[in-house]
Amino acid sequence: MANEVSVRNLVDAMGLTVLIGKEYLDDKKITTSDISRPGLELTGYFNFYPKERIQLFGMTEHAYANGLTHENRQVVMDQLATDQTPCFVVSNDLDVPLELLEIVKERHIPILISKLTTSRLSSNMVNYLEARLSERQSIHGVLVDIYGLGVMITGDSGVGKSETALELIRRGHRLIADDRVDVFQKDEETLVGEAPAILKHLLEIRGIGIIDIMNLFGAGAVRDDTDISLIIHLENWSPDKQFDRLGNGEEFVKIFDVNLPKISVPVKTGRNLAIIIEVAAMNFRAKTMGYDATKVFEDNLNGLIQTNSKKD
CATH class of the missing domain: 3.40.50.300 (P-loop containing nucleotide triphosphate hydrolases)
Incomplete structure (x- = not known):
């Protein structure tokens, strides 16, 4: 049983584009098949933030983040990007907030881009990770x-x-x-x-x-x-x-x-x-x-x- 999957394995399997952090793909490990869509976290609620999961940004998260002030985005992105966060994945070929780009560069966290819709991308990643991480x-x-x-x-x-x-x-x-x-x-x-x-x-x-x-x-x-x-x-x-x-x-x-x-x-x-x-x-x-x-x-x-x- 594999207890972890490297972010590079995910990139290769899903055909993702690496926007930032290509040199950290082997170092960052994924240990759970669960995917997090940080909607509540963007509002500032971090009491139960699953930081060890892949953080997936879709249309909803992208739209809400764009509605925040620059200062609020900085605060939220700083809390999202932890040492345990394996990577950020953005669907629909969406733009990535500048505040997130700045913080992941400092903390060596890859950002991955996909042209797929959020639902399709999430389903594909869950299926792949469940197969790789299963007993x-x-x-x-x-x-x-x-x-x-x-x-x-x-x-x-x-x-x-x-x-x-x-x-x-x-x-x-x-x-x-x-x-x-x-x-x-x-x-x-x-x-x-x-x-x-x-x-x-x-x-x-x-x-x-x-x-x-x-x-x-x-x-x-x-x-x-x-x-x-x-x-x-x-x-x-x-x-x-x-x-x-x-x-x-x-x-x-x-x-x-x-x-x-x-x-x-x-x-x-x-x-x-x-x-x-x-x-x-x-x-x-x-x-x-x-x-x-x-x-x-x-x-x-x-x-x-x-x-x-x-x-x-």
């Missing part, structure tokens, strides 16, 4: 995008996860992470998975070694991250183990606060795991869209029983 959990497995569905393949070491992922890639699907998946919670219902930087776009195949999927199959064969929708757990087949045959048994794995559906697939000589996982993903998507083949089978079976009962 992360590392899970042993392979994450693949199958028809736009994030499927995490888990199982014991040597069961064939990477080989199965390679076949899925050959079938047109995309690799996100092999061996280790870094997972973080985006919101109350969504988990996102990505590869650690050192493993990005790489796949390990026993007997061959490390292969670069992007180099071998092209940019269309990889993704940086994806929402995780389904876990498929590969298990070595055993006659003592009971596997779901009708598809009416539901399993879930809780990661952070999200319950992910899990399907256990037996691994046995002669089974084409890539096709099975591909079909499992398609069937899962069909269920989320309201079509359940198991229910169709049960309805057909009940209809057949009723028909036979009438004949008797």
